[in-house]
Amino acid sequence: MENKPILLNSVQLARFVAHGSLRLDAVVPAELNAEAVGVLAEGVAPVAYGTPLSKAYAPDSFTARLLAVPQVAGAVRSLVGPEPLVDHHAVHVREPRGGEAQPLHADAIIDVRTDAFDVQLMYYPQAVTLEMGGTLSVPGSHLRRTNESDTGRYQNLRGQDRLVCPAGTVVFLHHGIWHGGRRNDSDAARYMFKIRFNPTVRQRLLWDTSDLHDPCVLAELDVTFPWYEHAVGRLERYNRALLWRELTGDPDFDLDHWVTRVSNRPQEATA
Ligand SMILES: O=C(O)CCC(=O)C(=O)O
Numbered sequence: 001m002e003n004k005p006i007l008l009n010s011v012q013l014a015r016f017v018a019h020g021s022l023r024l025d026a027v028v029p030a031e032l033n034a035e036a037v038g039v040l041a042e043g044v045a046p047v048a049y050g051t052p053l054s055k056a057y058a059p060d061s062f063t064a065r066l067l068a069v070p071q072v073a074g075a076v077r078s079l080v081g082p083e084p085l086v087d088h089h090a091v092h093v094r095e096p097r098g099g100e101a102q103p104l105h106a107d108a109i110i111d112v113r114t115d116a117f118d119v120q121l122m123y124y125p126q127a128v129t130l131e132m133g134g135t136l137s138v139p140g141s142h143l144r145r146t147n148e149s150d151t152g153r154y155q156n157l158r159g160q161d162r163l164v165c166p167a168g169t170v171v172f173l174h175h176g177i178w179h180g181g182r183r184n185d186s187d188a189a190r191y192m193f194k195i196r197f198n199p200t201v202r203q204r205l206l207w208d209t210s211d212l213h214d215p216c217v218l219a220e221l222d223v224t225f226p227w228y229e230h231a232v233g234r235l236e237r238y239n240r241a242l243l244w245r246e247l248t249g250d251p252d253f254d255l256d257h258w259v260t261r262v263s264n265r266p267q268e269a270t271a
């Protein structure tokens with residue numbers, strides 16, 4: 001509230017586009033983290049689907065204060081713009097010695113948009129150790145369209161990321177990313193608070209673009225991940241190039257000509 005949002009930069013946006021997620025470690029102050037466990041254990045009253053963010057949470061509520069943390073406010077604004085809608089929120093608890101992991105899934109059921117995406121914020125008030133059932137996610141899976149739990153039969157993909165993080169970490173996810181809460185083998189409950197945002201503005205150049213032409217942007221966009229098949233891995237980069245075109249408004253952006261070479265549509269020859 002009193003502090004200005006800290007926007008993401010282009011390298012961070014490119015990382016989000018390639019990985020399907022971006023983590024901001026320990027950005028939430030210790031006082032808020034200390035308050036969070038009690039608040040989350042009690043539960044957060046639901047918000048009606050589609051409530052504008054500025055109307056969703058009372059100004060002095062825990063959630064409003066969490067969303068006012070400059071790095072959190074800046075990331076939300078950079079990814080979905082100034083006044084997104086709250087799709088829903090939920091407190092996710094992995095119970096101590098819970099015995100089960102959640103199957104790998106995407107939270108979106110059939111979402112074929114290529115020019116817009118929802119973003120999920122995941123906030124971890126406690127330090128999460130490997131035993132505590134951090135959220136597993138598969139980097140680079142968000143643009144491979146699957147229907148919600150169809151990926152549930154996949155176990156342990158190469159390059160998967162089991163979240164281990166310090167207290168006060170916030171992770172932003174593209175809605176399509178494959179993820180799941182892991183088994184909690186510790187004696188402590190693991191809390192996570194998730195909010196899904198729907199953009200209300202075109203997701204174009206909403207971040208701090210002063211580094212747009214930094215070579216690190218291209219390097220981030222062109223990464224490959226160890227679970228990709230050789231050829232379909234190219235399709236992932238093709239889809240990223242399309243998403244980067246949408247985000248930047250640059251109709252010629254490409255990675256190694258993958259989009260350009262299949263955009264060639266010669267018309268009939270003129271005699
Ligand atoms: O608890 C977690 O770490 C993930 C929860 C989740 O993805 C879900 O319930 O949809």
Ligand SMILES: [Fe+2]
Pocket residue numbers: 105106107179180
């Ligand atoms: Fe989920």
